[in-house]
Amino acid sequence: MVTNGERGEFSIFFFRFLKYKRYSSYQKTQPSDHQVQQDSRKDRPISSQLSVNIEELHRLFHQAPDLVIRNFNLANSKVKAALVYLDGLSDKNSISNNVLRSLMQISFDPEKELPTTVGDVKVAHTWNFVENSLFEGASALFIDGETKVFLLDTKGWAERAIEDPQLETSLKGAHQGFVETGSQNVAMLRRYIPNRELVIKEITVGVRGKSKVYIAYLADVASQEVLQELEDRIRQIQMDTIINTGELAEFIEDNPFSPFPQFILTERPDAAASQILQGRFTVIVDRSPAVLIAPATLMSFIQSVDDYSTRWIAASFIRLLRLFAFMITLFLPATYVAVISFNYEVIPLQLFLSIAESRSMVPFPPILEALLMEVTIEMMREAGVRLPAPMGQTVGIVGGIVVGQAAVQAGVVSNIMVIIVAATAIASFIIPSYDMGTAVRLLRFPMIMLAALFGITGIMISFMTILGHIISLESLGTPYSSPLAPFRFSDMKDSFIRFPLWKMVIRPKSVRTIQANRQGNSRKQR
């Protein structure tokens, strides 16, 4: 415990240091520091003449009809000033009430303080900073005769209301999901973990359109090595701009050739907060409602937030059900094909007869039948996803009638095949993570082919291959197959069976946390 405390203190110090560094680099953008000016050749200082500055603005923002330049005179003086902002990115209400009104009515000395009543005022001396701030929704106040520009925080773009996340619905969890504004998402995490150890590290990614990426974690819990790895990988990204968290994940994942997702992408703040408390890292990308959670393990993809709010016995049952569904999705169609086309001796005669009867009308070999049906159901799923809800119903009806009945009656496919495919489809939708569900559905196809070619042996080989692949996968340098291989008994408490929460006193070892214990014994002895 002593070492943990020491480490914690050290990390606090470390992050203060980092913050200081960041702050100082911000300071350096001001021209008072001559060195920086030499470094950034493109970064020109702001002229003291307003007309020159307006010209420069027109040059910088050519063909930008949404750039608003409001010229006016400061109160009680003939000093000219201009307020510049991008229409649609800033809050007009705030601009007219808190900025323009006070500037026009109250006389003041520009060398001292502004009379505006907005929350945050920054001072810029160079164009780059002005330009970036304008794109972030700030308004810039140019005053004639001044070489500095005041940047007023008047952010306010059209935002979506906080809604229940569509992809991950939960029965008992919170009914709010992340939105498209990064700072808002950070705030939602703060609401769940109001602790100063929750550190948010900001990294800017993207060469053309800078997007802010925030790494949120508990400074006294999460591993520094893993953080370093994550940060290095994010800083490595050279791209125009990051539109979506999924893009970021593809740039930083360990094995890009694996079918399995190596990071959890979630839209649920409660899920993200619970992962942070376990010692993981959350990466929030501005403009994307999904956050990335790393490092992930295979087991974490069959967990859901609802597991922790339901009673542990019921939750364990559902966990096992999901695992079973995982296996069914992977193995059922392949096993059926293997048994029908190769190893029919393993099923009892009675069952075999009924299958044979159902198949007697079908002119295709089992492999073709299976692939046909699986592809059909994948098409129906994809059509259902892309179509708007009112049209989506059509897919259901057409699919249900065509696949369910007509195909069987016409003798194109057998009844049993329909059952198998339907069971597989339902099983694949039980897996809580969409990415994992897709991965498993995809793996089914090579498995069916191997099963058709080599029977049960083919399935066994594909099982061994998947096993071998999973155990060699890593997520941010931590083993992906963690509680299973390497086997960690204490981590098993939250895998197949969800142990009672008061039994889980240790944070998952696979995350390599620096503070192992959760807060201790929570249950009164009786």
Added chain:
Amino acid sequence: MKKYTFNEITYYQFVFLIMGTQIGAGFLALPRVLAERAGTDGWMGVVIGWLLSVAASIFLVKTAEKYPNKTVTDILTHLFGRVPGKLATFIYMLYNIWFTWIILINAMLYIKGWFLPNTPDYLIMFLFSIPTFLIVRNGLRIIGRYSELVFYLTIWVPVLFLVLLKDGSFLHLFPLFKVEWSKMAASGLPAIYSFLGFELAFFFYPFLQKKEHAVRGIVIANTLTMLFYLVVTLACFIFISPDEITGYNQPVLNLLKVIEFRFFERVDMIILNILLLIASTTWIPYFYCGVYCSSQLMNKADHHSHVPIFLGLFIAGTLIIHPTWEEFETWQHWMANAGIVFAYLFPAFLWMYSWGYEKYKRRKAL
């Protein structure tokens, strides 16, 4: 100095690696071989074999303990000099690669005989090489995880044999000690072959995290193997009559044929495929050690590039030779003799030699 730290294995992985290496496809025929030598007293051969292998294992670990961060190739170079060391590494490589080949051939013959009689053998070999490639390429840590996972996945197999016991006759075993001691000891010989695999501990030892538990680990691995063989052998002896048992080639399979469920016939077909899983934990460590030796010979730090080369050789070898059961039997016979040398005699010799060597060196230093 510690050049193997990045690839460490845990204590349990060490145990299951050794145990996985010991239990291969050989156990299917083991009861028959034992019965041929000593009748239904053959199960005592397993115990004799266990005693011998535990003794050899302890010698082996004790030798390795003197050089905690060296694999056997490094130790040999240290003790005998560079050129003899290289030669020994080469022999070790041949041994490991040859062993891999034999196990692969054995598994291939089983699969071909039982499931895929019309599929060309090299294609089956190619199938085997896919997971092998994926796992061996990633080093010992991943192999350790694989062995561990396979152990947990196949832990129910011995239970299946216990279920059968209720229909057998325990009288088959009695009276005890009905054959002479010499015959009983002779039955220890085939059992010794079945315990082969612990000699790879020489390669695993430097990767082990907690080296102080190595002796306990290797004894536990041997004991688990012994218990498994004992369950299988006893189940066969009890269930199949003593006169019949020598007539079956693989009595274990005949035993499994009996099991049948309402919804599922032919459990043996599944077990034979599970066998693939069990056999893979044998050939994968051997293959890794072989590739390790070859990369040491070439003075290369990583073994990645050697893996596909050897797998390609295996497939090509199958394509050219088309191995049969008879050939396999001959090769296995050679292998068993080589195994005795590598696993039982060599560690004891090495232990004594290193003891003398260090003593001599110390005296010289004084």
